[in-house]
Amino acid sequence: MLSHITAKLLIVDDLPENLLALEALIQGDDREVHQAQSADEALSLLLEHDFALAILDVQMPGMNGFELAELIRGMEKTKHIPIVFVSAAGRELNYAFKGYESGAVDFLHKPLDTLAVKSKVSVFVDLFRQREVLDRQLEALERSRQEQALLLTQLQAAQTDLEHAVRMRDDFMSIVSHEVRTPLNGLILETQLRKMHLSRGNVAAFSPDKLQTMVERDERQINSLIRLVEDMLDVSRIRTGKLSIQPKAFPIDSLLSGLVERFAAQAEALETHIELTIKDTLCGDWDEFRIEQVLVNLLSNALRYGNRKTVHVRLHRDGEMACVQVQDQGIGISELNQKRIFQQFERVAAQHARTGLGLGLYISEQIVLAHGGRIEVDSEEGKGSTFSVYLPLPVLETQIDPVQATSA
The missing domain is CATH 3.40.50.2300 (Response regulator)
Incomplete structure (x- = not known):
């Protein structure tokens, strides 16, 4: 060297x-x-x-x-x-x-003295070269130290991410086991109850009215299981980039009207109601099934966390976008938690209602993003929340005149 x-x-x-x-x-x-x-x-x-x-x-x-x-x-x-x-x-x-x-x-x-000069100069030259080698080694050691420090920082970040992933996995498994067990326990209990009635020959337990009630309970439990499985499948599709979006033209106001009508019974059971305001009748090229999935999630959350107060649903045009707003007057969401609610397995209001996998808003946002839109939240603790879904309208979109449509 x-x-x-x-x-x-x-x-x-x-x-x-x-x-x-x-x-x-x-x-x-x-x-x-x-x-x-x-x-x-x-x-x-x-x-x-x-x-x-x-x-x-x-x-x-x-x-x-x-x-x-x-x-x-x-x-x-x-x-x-x-x-x-x-x-x-x-x-x-x-x-x-x-x-x-x-x-x-x-x-x-x-x-x-020739020999003395040569000898002394050689000594200083050797000292200089050795010092240069030492300086280069020190520089190499410093670079190595910096690289190791950077690697350590990266490893610590990776460890933090891994620990977070492990916590998410454990939380997810805990939530899944709880959420799956709830409808399963209901189905098991119903099955055991019917088996007991049959073994005792208690045919009166299977009157048409009672059978109707049993079937409705079973259907609710089965739908809960289906919803859990579909949410997990959607997360898997999103992670692998295989979330299916099949757009076709449909009027979103008709979809909203149907959903509000469908949720009327649930709202009544909570001693409240849903108020629908359609300012603009809009039609777009979207995946109707997926958009319904988003709106169902927002309406369900609004009723669940709305403190039994009126839920307002509005549809209007915002520039080149269709905007659907779902507003509740419930517990609200803190500014800090507003940054978390669209993450996986986040259940910010879990202390108020421990239901679901905490995937609804995450899946909803991914669906809206896949359509080229966005979803926003405006909320304050104790003053309710407003979720706004923006979906792009066709460039040459023709609005439908509600009066003409009625007369036709």
Whole structure:
């Protein structure tokens, strides 16, 4: 690794012949020698290159070697460069002291000892190359540390995601087991009750009125199971990108009217009602089954969490979109929970009504998005919620005149 590092050497002397002689003495394949005949020229080179060693002649016109050394020591970029002084002034002790005070690491006297110069320069070159190797190793270690820190962060995030997924799975299994058990327990109880009546020959228990009630109860339990299974299947379809959307033209006002009529009995049982307002009669190319699925979910939630107050359903045109709004006057949703309700298995109002898998709004949003629309919520705790479904209308959509439609 050391053989690939080139050491740059700076020699400063006002006499060209001294520079040539010194360069011939210290040059080598692993070295790059730069010459300067003045302090100003030397400073320019020092700012441009990273030197392993600077060899300065003490006696130069203008700025001498000692003054140049002090400048070198005063600059951040050059303060760590080893400095060797060269002087022909003899070996006076005060000269050497002044050199060391200026930041020199060694002092050479003219005439130069060839072997000593070569040996000392080789030592500084080797030190420079070893320091370069160490710096590169430290840089590599720092990069490795940063990469490991990034990897650790990613692993911690993955662990958090995994723990969240495990919690979701456990919650999901707990919810599923509870939600499936409820209708199953009802069916099992009904079956055991009928079996007991049959074993006792109690034919009166199967009068037409009682049979009708039994069938209706069974149907509710079976529909609950079907709905749970369909929700789980829809989540699977969404995750695999296989959610089926089969658009065809239909009037959404007719769909809303039918749904409100269908939910009338449920609303009456909760001692409330649904108020429908159709401002614009709109027809679009949507999957009627899927849009019904969305609206059924919103109406069910509005009745469930509406605090037995009137639920308002409105249809109007908003630019190039059809907008259906379902508004309740119930418990409302906090701002924090509004960001969660469209996630899987979220049941924000679970303390009020622990029913369902927490998939309804997630599936509803995915269905609306698949149609190129969007679903929004406007809510405040204790003041109810308004869910708005926006669906794109055909570019050349023709509105139906309700009066003309009636007279026809």
